[in-house]
Amino acid sequence: MNTYGPRSLSFVRGRGVWVWDAAGKKYLDLLGGVAVNALGHCHPAVVRAICAQARKILHVSNLYLIEPQIRLAEELVESTFADRAFFCNSGTEANEAALKLARKFFFLKKESRDHLVAFQNSFHGRTTGSLALTAQEKYQKAFRPLLPVNVARFNDLGDADRMITPGTAAVFVELVQGEGGMETATATFLAGLRRICSRRGALLVYDEVQTGNGRTGDLFAYQHFGERLAPDLLTTAKGLAGGVPIGALLARRPYADAFEAGDHAATFGGNFLACASALAAFRVLSSASFLKSVRDRSAVLWARLRAVKERFPDKIETLRGLGMMAGLKLRLPFSSKTLRERLQARRVLTGISGESVLRLTPPLVISRMEILLGVRAIEEEVAAL
Numbered sequence: 001m002n003t004y005g006p007r008s009l010s011f012v013r014g015r016g017v018w019v020w021d022a023a024g025k026k027y028l029d030l031l032g033g034v035a036v037n038a039l040g041h042c043h044p045a046v047v048r049a050i051c052a053q054a055r056k057i058l059h060v061s062n063l064y065l066i067e068p069q070i071r072l073a074e075e076l077v078e079s080t081f082a083d084r085a086f087f088c089n090s091g092t093e094a095n096e097a098a099l100k101l102a103r104k105f106f107f108l109k110k111e112s113r114d115h116l117v118a119f120q121n122s123f124h125g126r127t128t129g130s131l132a133l134t135a136q137e138k139y140q141k142a143f144r145p146l147l148p149v150n151v152a153r154f155n156d157l158g159d160a161d162r163m164i165t166p167g168t169a170a171v172f173v174e175l176v177q178g179e180g181g182m183e184t185a186t187a188t189f190l191a192g193l194r195r196i197c198s199r200r201g202a203l204l205v206y207d208e209v210q211t212g213n214g215r216t217g218d219l220f221a222y223q224h225f226g227e228r229l230a231p232d233l234l235t236t237a238k239g240l241a242g243g244v245p246i247g248a249l250l251a252r253r254p255y256a257d258a259f260e261a262g263d264h265a266a267t268f269g270g271n272f273l274a275c276a277s278a279l280a281a282f283r284v285l286s287s288a289s290f291l292k293s294v295r296d297r298s299a300v301l302w303a304r305l306r307a308v309k310e311r312f313p314d315k316i317e318t319l320r321g322l323g324m325m326a327g328l329k330l331r332l333p334f335s336s337k338t339l340r341e342r343l344q345a346r347r348v349l350t351g352i353s354g355e356s357v358l359r360l361t362p363p364l365v366i367s368r369m370e371i372l373l374g375v376r377a378i379e380e381e382v383a384a385l
């Protein structure tokens with residue numbers, strides 16, 4: 001079906017931050033499968049784990065214990081605020097699970113909390129529960145009625161304070177709005193949300209589908225702000241299994257215990273293939289030295305981007321994002337779509353976020369030289385706009 005519009009490019013293989021088309025033309029991938037290829041294409045540890053697992057067993061269903069699933073849950077729990085994990089196959093499914101867990105928690109408490117809070121320009125997925133939280137008219141307009149959601153302005157604590165009421169079950173927030181313009185939550189905003197949610201008894205849910213798994217230079221972006229701002233629930237997906245579909249809901253107690261047998265499930269969720277791949281990816285992504293190297297190379301990326309912005313203040317309004325999640329907001333009438341097309345024509349892949357932001361979510365393994373190469377291409381194409 002025509003859900004993706006016309007596409008002209010296709011690729012046949014990849015390695016690190018590079019992909020090749022069938023004619024053998026090589027492209028620099030600064031989009032990383034929209035923040036999925038955290039370890040780049042064909043990372044040897046991930047390839048090895050997938051091949052070894054495929055030779056043993058791929059799938060048995062969650063009617064049986066799946067040993068790598070348990071190990072993955074243990075690793076996630078040990079590395080975060082969470083006490084338990086649930087596995088599914090995508091970001092939107094992770095958010096659906098979070099929605100249901102929040103509802104089940106208040107059902108057990110016999111509290112009628114019937115609405116949710118999300119923020120303007122958010123993106124939480126496209127299944128109808130998550131879509132209700134995706135506060136952007138263009139995504140929602142054809143699909144109403146949706147679940148009741150109060151929408152507050154992002155980074156506006158006063159507005160959040162008005163929207164979070166004693167009837168709020170959960171508040172969903174992204175730490176960087178990856179699809180909605182690359183705005184980053186401020187520490188003051190998150191601290192305020194944490195305080196308000198705790199006071200009013202609403203669950204605070206961080207959607208780290210995109211910001212998780214090393215993307216911002218910490219294993220999860222909330223860790224950048226300190227453990228005292230940890231959420232009650234956290235959803236993640238994208239980079240977690242290094243390119244194989246997976247999603248996860250992490251939760252602390254007592255919320256985590258609200259799901260009982262039969263309340264929620266996913267046929268493929270946390271199967272051998274996804275978990276073997278995730279364990280291999282996670283071993284690399286969660287190591288302190290890898291995360292430090294992501295921070296170091298992010299600093300190079302941001303320094304280079306700042307230089308480009310300073311050179312073209314008439315074309316670039318702001319730089320947004322955190323770590324290896326960077327956005328260049330262009331000034332009107334310059335178009336991020338045109339810039340992206342021109343970069344693609346010179347074989348550099350980038351994305352778009354919101355209305356006018358060029359989005360960079362490169363594989364986290366990108367080298368300093370590859371960053372310089374990519375930003376030079378951006379600089380030249382901005383100059384030519």
Ligand SMILES: Cc1ncc(COP(=O)(O)O)c(C=O)c1O
Pocket residue numbers: 089090091092093123124125126174178179207208209210237238
């Ligand atoms: C923050 C956030 N949440 C949820 C989703 C939905 O994830 P998926 O496309 O895997 O369902 C995305 C996808 O871009 C996202 O960026």
